[in-house]
Amino acid sequence: MQPMIEKFRAERLKLEELWREGVPGIALLGQYSELVDRFLLDNFKEVADEERNRSIALVALGGYGRQELFPHSDIDLMILYRPGYSKVGEIADGVFYPLWDNGLEVGHGVRTVEESIAQAREDYFFRVALLDARLICGADELFRELQRAYQSHFVEGHRKEFVVEMKTHRDARRRRFGAHSYLLEPNLKEGRGGMRDIQAMFWTARVVFGLNGLEDMCSAGLLLDEEKRDFLAGFAALVRLRGDLHYLSKRKNDPLYVEQQEDAAEALGYKSHGGVLAVES
DSSP, X not given: OHHHHHHHHHHHHHHHHHHHTTOOHHHHHHHHHHHHHHHXXXXXXXXXXXXXXXXXXXXXXXXXXXXXXXXXXXXXEEEEEOTTOTTHHHHHHHHHHHHHHTTOOEEEEEEOHHHHHHHHHHOHHHHHHHHTOEEEEEOHHHHHHHHHHHIIIIITTOHXXXXXXXXXXXXXXXXXXXXXXXXXXXXXXXXXXXXHHHHHHHHHHHHHHOOOSHHHHHHTTSSOHHHHHHHHHHHHHHHHXXXXXXXXXXXOOOBOOHHHHHHHHHHTTOOOBTTBOTTTO
């Protein structure tokens, strides 16, 4: 186990070095997600056998499910298991403890398909996290059962309800974090035009129109090519800024506070010139 942990830590440090060298942030989010995948797969193999592979599935949720895992974000992970399987606790310990031992924040759950659907009914954020669910390893048929159940309970015949509830949560976020695009201390995740708004756009496209990702949206005529280019440039800048905040703070961090803005401007490559400070630019 120790060699796996040391290798994992070394590879995380390499990703941070690549980030500071200016490698595109979006690519590095994907690489970090894949690094966590490999670490989890190695741990799962230590505690799972053939029988367990038919009864247990490791499922990535939320940003981790989208393979957009930021440097210090929570790793949202669910162990999906068949009812009656008695050794799920043993599997959970073998999967979660190595992550905790590495000082990682883990959003974790151990559920059956039925429990997952029941939880999704009660918890909007878990429900949308399941929209981005991705199988890491284990019982693929069990994972497909979850996907079918989700489609039946929350998509088919429920599209209007989804839009209404999404707007309700969006309005609540704007009351809490600000409804303006230009704030002195914006929240990069929850503020207007931030990560959560972007995710809501993709969730709505998937639930209402059955479109998976930006290319589908462009093919359907929802975005022009010029709008797609502008979106990708803006998203890349937002990813870079949020990732820089995580590394500067050495923790999960989404508000861009005034005292961090000079460091953030420098990390983004802005320079002071002509009497204009880098942070002002």
